[in-house]
Amino acid sequence: xxxxxxxxxxxxxxxxxxxxxxxxxxxxxxxxxxxxxxxxxxxxxxxxxxxxxxxxxxxxxxxxxxxxxxxxxxxxxxxxxxxxxxxxxxxxxxxxxxxxxxxxxxxxxxxxxxxxxxxxxxxxxxxxxxxxxxxxxxxxxxxxxxxxxxxxxxxxxxxxxxxxxxxxxxxxxxxxxxxxxxxxxxxxxxxxxxxxxx
Amino acid sequence: xxxxxxxxxxxxxxxxxxxxxxxxxxxxxxxxxxxxxxxxxxxxxxxxxxxxxxxxxxxxxxxxxxxxxxxxxxxxxxxxxxxxxxxxxxxxxxxxxxxxxxxxxxxxxxxxxxxxxxxxxxxxxxxxxxxxxxxxxxxxxxxxxxxxxxxxxxxxxxxxxxxxxxxxxxxxxxxxxxxxxxxxxxxxxxxxxxxxxxxxxxxxxxxxxxxxxxxxxxxxxxxxxxxxxxxxxxxxxxxxxxxxxxxxxxxxxxxxxxxxxxxxxxxxxxxxxxxxxxxxxxxxxxxxxxxxxxxxxxxxxxxxxxxxxxxxxxxxxxxxxxxxxxxxxxxxxxxxxxxxxxxxxxxx
Numbered sequence: 072x073x074x075x076x077x078x079x080x081x082x083x084x085x086x087x088x089x090x091x092x093x094x095x096x097x098x099x100x101x102x103x104x105x106x107x108x109x110x111x112x113x114x115x116x117x118x119x120x121x122x123x124x125x126x127x128x129x130x131x132x133x134x135x136x137x138x139x140x141x142x143x144x145x146x147x148x149x150x151x152x153x154x155x156x157x158x159x160x161x162x163x164x165x166x167x168x169x170x171x172x173x174x175x176x177x178x179x180x181x182x183x184x185x186x187x188x189x190x191x192x193x194x195x196x197x198x199x200x201x202x203x204x205x206x207x208x209x210x211x212x213x214x215x216x217x218x219x220x221x222x223x224x225x226x227x228x229x230x231x232x233x234x235x236x237x238x239x240x241x242x243x244x245x246x247x248x249x250x251x252x253x254x255x256x257x258x259x260x261x262x263x264x265x266x267x268x269x
Numbered sequence: 270x271x272x273x274x275x276x277x278x279x280x281x282x283x284x285x286x287x288x289x290x291x292x293x294x295x296x297x298x299x300x301x302x303x304x305x306x307x308x309x310x311x312x313x314x315x316x317x318x319x320x321x322x323x324x325x326x327x328x329x330x331x332x333x334x335x336x337x338x339x340x341x342x343x344x345x346x347x348x349x350x351x352x353x354x355x356x357x358x359x360x361x362x363x364x365x366x367x368x369x370x371x372x373x374x375x376x377x378x379x380x381x382x383x384x385x386x387x388x389x390x391x392x393x394x395x396x397x398x399x400x401x402x403x404x405x406x407x408x409x410x411x412x413x414x415x416x417x418x419x420x421x422x423x424x425x426x427x428x429x430x431x432x433x434x435x436x437x438x439x440x441x442x443x444x445x446x447x448x449x450x451x452x453x454x455x456x457x458x459x460x461x462x463x464x465x466x467x468x469x470x471x472x473x474x475x476x477x478x479x480x481x482x483x484x485x486x487x488x489x490x491x492x493x494x495x496x497x498x499x500x501x502x503x504x505x506x507x508x509x510x511x512x513x514x515x516x517x518x519x520x521x522x523x524x525x526x527x528x529x530x531x532x533x534x535x536x537x538x539x540x541x542x543x544x545x546x547x548x549x550x551x552x553x554x555x556x557x558x559x560x561x562x563x564x565x566x567x568x569x570x571x572x573x574x575x576x577x578x579x580x581x582x583x584x585x586x587x588x589x590x591x592x593x594x595x596x597x598x599x600x601x602x603x604x605x606x607x608x609x610x611x612x613x614x615x616x617x
Contacts, residue, residue, distance in 0.1 A: 081314075082311065082314070086335070088335060088336070091336060103338070105336055105338055105341055108334050108336055108338075108341045109334065109335070109336075110331070110332040110333070110334055110341075110342060110343075110344040111332045111333045111334070111335075112315050112320070112330065112331075112332040112344065113315050113332070114332060114333040116313070117313045118311075118312075118313030118314045118315050119315075120314055120315050121332075122332075122344060124344055124345075133349055133350060133353040136353055136357055137352075137353055137356050137357065138428070139423070139424040139425070139427060139428055139444060140427075140428065140432075140437065140440060140441045140444050141428050141432060141437060142437075142441070156438070156441070157437055157438070157441040158441075159441060159444050159445040159448050160448070161424065161448060162526075162529070163356070163424075165535075165538075166349065166352045166356075166535070166538060166539050166542060167349045167350075167352055167353040167356070168346075168349050169345055169346050169347055169348075169349040169350060170344075170345060170346070171341065171343045171344075171346065171535070183452060183527065252311040252314070254311075254314050254315060254316040254317060255316050255317035255318055256317075257317045257344070257345070258317075258344075258345055260317070260318075260321065261321075261345055261347055261350075266318075
């Protein structure tokens with residue numbers, strides 16, 4: 072089994088936000104919720120870099136550790152998923168998440184937090200694969216269809232890579248060596264306690 | 270006709286090719302110039318490593334987003350790991366020590382000291398200690414606190430204690446209801462705090478009798494020792510102020526947790542949540558002691574908040590100064606006896 076990861080090559084990302092849009096469209100993500108976003112650091116200066124960020128599917132995920140109802144689980148592909156049937160919308164995963172991945176629809180009185188929504192690595196949820204029940208809660212399950220996450224698949228500059236950690240790290244390493252620079256595998260140190268050594 | 274159009278396409282193609290060739294030459298010429306000037310397009314680029322190293326505790330790597338949600342500007346917030354460590358370590362153990370530790374102390378106290386009885390026995394004479402409004406305020410606060418405390422403890426310990434017993438589905442359902450209860454009962458709790466402060470603050474100003482009471486250990490440890498006390502002894506004043514101060518801290522932090530964007534950024538939420546949790550645990554420990562001494566721990570104590578009327582001998586032993594005052598007032602109103610009558614207003 073693969074160890075699925077995301078890697079955003081900030082030297083290639085052109086901040087087109089197509090990954091954000093594709094994700095919203097693929098999963099019919101509700102208004103106000105963004106499973107993926109593009110953050111531009113040092114915007115407007117010569118050194119600006121844009122990074123597409125979503126749930127990094129951490130090793131030893133903090134969200135799973137702090138969840139009071141234990142609704143998270145890690146798949147055989149090391150994708151961190153959760154059950155919306157169990158989630159109570161307490162917000163603890165948001166406090167613990169280093170990437171701001173968990174999102175909460177505003178429901179009920181006080182606009183309080185509804186059940187958490189986040190990037191599923193296009194791998195659905197605990198329901199049976201590629202069913203309507205799964206789609207309604209978590210969106211498409213592309214992994215079950217043998218496809219990679221839509222955000223990375225349609226990235227026009229191939230800045231955003233998804234796939235087995237070792238393979239995408241090797242692709243990134245080759246790029247950095249060939250072009251002679253790279254601003255790093257953003258988030259890897261925090262998510263996986265390792266980075267791509269060049 | 271067909272031939273003519275083909276020729277015109279060919280001619281247009283030649284023109285286009287020439288144009289592309291020219292552009293290509295120009296394009297090749299430009300990088301030569303920049304390289305000659307020595308410009309490196311990545312020299313000033315930010316790297317993740319630099320940014321992580323420059324990060325202050327509680328800081329985040331953030332930038333600009335072009336989606337409408339301007340709260341999504343944070344990229345990496347390593348502080349989440351610290352909150353996780355706090356929640357899994359400190360919060361877990363503080364809750365266990367506060368709850369189990371205090372229960373153990375109470376049980377040990379009961380085993381050693383036993384139930385504190387009225388030394389001079391029941392007099393059969395009742396005097397009013399708390400009127401209906403005071404009792405309402407007490408139970409409004411107490412009832413909501415009990416639910417708030419249990420649902421709060423559930424968030425910290427339930428996963429480890431209750432999921433193995435009841436399974437994840439049943440536990441999640443109950444915890445979901447618990448979350449609603451926690452969010453809604455916070456408001457009556459806060460109302461209770463305000464009423465409590467207004468009704469009882471005048472009787473809870475620390476004074477000299479408290480020093481003597483504390484020196485005598487409140488008479489809790491020795492049978493037959495009864496230091497003087499007014500309406501509230503030093504121990505009760507301690508309970509009152511823990512509830513007011515702790516309750517205020519819980520209210521402020523709780524409201525901020527309900528409306529997180531009032532509190533600021535994610536580091537503020539984490540801090541607010543940590544304060545809320547620790548203060549709650551301390552208050553739970555205080556309340557375990559309070560519930561014990563107000564119920565099984567002391568003969569006659571529950572009546573004060575039950576019927577509102579306490580036995581005169583109980584009052585004389587535990588609140589001597591207040592009992593005198595109350596009896597004097599009742600005497601002035603036509604003698605003490607059981608049953609309903611205008612409530613005496615104990616003064617300092």
